[in-house]
Amino acid sequence: MWVLNSPHFIQTPISSLPIKHKTFISSQQSSDSITTSITAKSTNKNPVIQSLCKKGNLKQALQLLSSESSPTQQTYELLIHSCAFEKSFRDALVVHRHLIENEFDHDPFLATKLIDMYSELECIEYARQVFDKISRRTIYVWNAILRALTLAGYGVEALGIYREMNRIGVPCDRFTHTYALKACVVSESMTLLLRKGKEIHGRILRHGYESHVHIMTTLLDMYAKFGNVMYASYVFDGMPDKNVVSWSAMIACYSKNERPYEALNLFYAMVNEIIDFSPNSVTMVNVLQACAAVVGLEQGKLMHCYILRRNLDSMLPVTSALMTMYARCGKLEAAQKVFDQMDRRDVVSWNTLISSYAIHGFGMKAVQIFDEMIRRGIKPTPITFVSVLGACSHAGLAEMGKRLFVSMTERHGIRPSVEHYASLVDVLGRANRLKEAAKVIEDMKVEPGPKVWGSLLGSCRIHCNVEFAERASNRLFELEPTNAGNYVLLADIYAKAGMWDEVKNVRKLLEAQGLQKVSGRSWIEVRRKIYSFMSVDELNPHIEQIHALLAELSEEMKQQGYIPQTKLVLYDLDEKEKERILLGHSEKLAVGFGLINTSKGQTIRITKNLRLCEDCHTMTKFISKFIGREIMVRDVNRVHHFYNGMCSCGDYW
Numbered sequence: 001m002w003v004l005n006s007p008h009f010i011q012t013p014i015s016s017l018p019i020k021h022k023t024f025i026s027s028q029q030s031s032d033s034i035t036t037s038i039t040a041k042s043t044n045k046n047p048v049i050q051s052l053c054k055k056g057n058l059k060q061a062l063q064l065l066s067s068e069s070s071p072t073q074q075t076y077e078l079l080i081h082s083c084a085f086e087k088s089f090r091d092a093l094v095v096h097r098h099l100i101e102n103e104f105d106h107d108p109f110l111a112t113k114l115i116d117m118y119s120e121l122e123c124i125e126y127a128r129q130v131f132d133k134i135s136r137r138t139i140y141v142w143n144a145i146l147r148a149l150t151l152a153g154y155g156v157e158a159l160g161i162y163r164e165m166n167r168i169g170v171p172c173d174r175f176t177h178t179y180a181l182k183a184c185v186v187s188e189s190m191t192l193l194l195r196k197g198k199e200i201h202g203r204i205l206r207h208g209y210e211s212h213v214h215i216m217t218t219l220l221d222m223y224a225k226f227g228n229v230m231y232a233s234y235v236f237d238g239m240p241d242k243n244v245v246s247w248s249a250m251i252a253c254y255s256k257n258e259r260p261y262e263a264l265n266l267f268y269a270m271v272n273e274i275i276d277f278s279p280n281s282v283t284m285v286n287v288l289q290a291c292a293a294v295v296g297l298e299q300g301k302l303m304h305c306y307i308l309r310r311n312l313d314s315m316l317p318v319t320s321a322l323m324t325m326y327a328r329c330g331k332l333e334a335a336q337k338v339f340d341q342m343d344r345r346d347v348v349s350w351n352t353l354i355s356s357y358a359i360h361g362f363g364m365k366a367v368q369i370f371d372e373m374i375r376r377g378i379k380p381t382p383i384t385f386v387s388v389l390g391a392c393s394h395a396g397l398a399e400m401g402k403r404l405f406v407s408m409t410e411r412h413g414i415r416p417s418v419e420h421y422a423s424l425v426d427v428l429g430r431a432n433r434l435k436e437a438a439k440v441i442e443d444m445k446v447e448p449g450p451k452v453w454g455s456l457l458g459s460c461r462i463h464c465n466v467e468f469a470e471r472a473s474n475r476l477f478e479l480e481p482t483n484a485g486n487y488v489l490l491a492d493i494y495a496k497a498g499m500w501d502e503v504k505n506v507r508k509l510l511e512a513q514g515l516q517k518v519s520g521r522s523w524i525e526v527r528r529k530i531y532s533f534m535s536v537d538e539l540n541p542h543i544e545q546i547h548a549l550l551a552e553l554s555e556e557m558k559q560q561g562y563i564p565q566t567k568l569v570l571y572d573l574d575e576k577e578k579e580r581i582l583l584g585h586s587e588k589l590a591v592g593f594g595l596i597n598t599s600k601g602q603t604i605r606i607t608k609n610l611r612l613c614e615d616c617h618t619m620t621k622f623i624s625k626f627i628g629r630e631i632m633v634r635d636v637n638r639v640h641h642f643y644n645g646m647c648s649c650g651d652y653w
């Protein structure tokens, strides 16, 4: 079934579209213009048209084309190429019509070029029309449509083409296998496509392509995108020849699948191995992401030096990744410095700076940077608005957030996506304007997905609003029945409201579904080594020493006014036991480890995979004052700087 929902899918067939260039010869022309075209026939304009195309003068080339009655294959090839390059859909149609009228539409070479052109113009339906009309003689036409569909994100349709090729016995080449693998990645029905991907893997091995570095790297990439790290590393290890792309792909696989240590280790292996290529910008972007993931600031600084030595600092994606690394490791000023030193900047650099200030809670500053960006004539992207709305939400700037949301459509012509609505709901919800947030959801022009309802539920936890929490979670349980996080959030809200029967019911629901809540994990870097802690981490070799320290601190801080938030423990236990559970939170273990293993005056930097709980937040504030230490914690929402008994978030996160 051939169904397309792409915004680029234009329903008008080629034959019914108006022709822009009036001088174009068509069967409906008046006798006068026919006379003109006959006169023009006498000279061969092909070389001039081709030369104009090569010089980038498509308009003039098209004017001449109208009076050339015997265009050659090469002329059409160059015109097609120019239309794709200029991204001119209207001109593309002119050339296509001309080509049909001169009976070149059965030329498989030009059909391939046309498919590529429409793919480049993101008009996949036209590419499909070309493919359907041509008799499939050559592998090139098949590969072209396979590639076009894959690039346009139609994975299932592309795999249909691949199946058809195998059914009728078209001999597939290495490009076919590569595009088919990529097709597995771009579609949404994951399980089905992973199975298909494995089948292609088998076929690749049977056809003896396992030594082909490009195919094997695509295969690795496919497994990486499915989150199948084991298969990806199996492919990587089995590759007899690896190039910089394969190394980078494997590092990216680890980095994006929450294996930052492996990513860093592989990077060091790559640098130390005797290979005749060095890490490139793609490698560095992925390594920096791994450093950012675990707040590996010292590792990140080493990478920065490496980037400077290799002159990779002029690459925009690298500098943006550097900024993100510094910001996420708590070094906002270093991120700003990287930005200031850039010779040129693109919209991604600006977006990165805005989101850097956003996660540190400097909402007004983020909005100022946004204004500055607009003043300088940089066109914002949808991501810019996600960042700047996020900034408003972290800083409680509800009115500003609303204004920006409106300006996004009215001034910048960007249609709000579900993500933007989720941000707006977050902005209003966090500011305790829950009714307004619910109204935004009601009035949404697109279907509110789990992200939007999740934003509302998150805000309900901050303000302990049971009514809206129930409304949001009812929808979330329908939309994401297996997401344990939603059940835990609702149970937290009930617990805060002292509604213990309801807490029990939600817990039963969670257990009945066989769902496990995501366990808390925290990371800390000490002397360039990264240590990871899990909640109630009994097997950790440092655990006894840490427990002893935390218990002692807890008792002493209670004298200073610290009250353990035992109501956060959703089990029916006595107070002492609840306190013990709270002290076992991974973030506290990491803080304890940091206090034991770092020297006085050194900032302790920690990252956590979930939102920081209120008890960890309160206790860290106490520790920062009691011990006199600066502590930085990045949780899933933002960066917290604890200093002298206070947190930079102002207890609003």
Ligand code: ZN
Residues within 6 Å of the ligand: 585, 587, 612, 613, 614, 615, 616, 617
């Ligand atoms: Zn905690």
Ligand code: ZN
Residues within 6 Å of the ligand: 617, 640, 641, 647, 648, 649, 650, 651, 652, 653
């Ligand atoms: Zn905080």
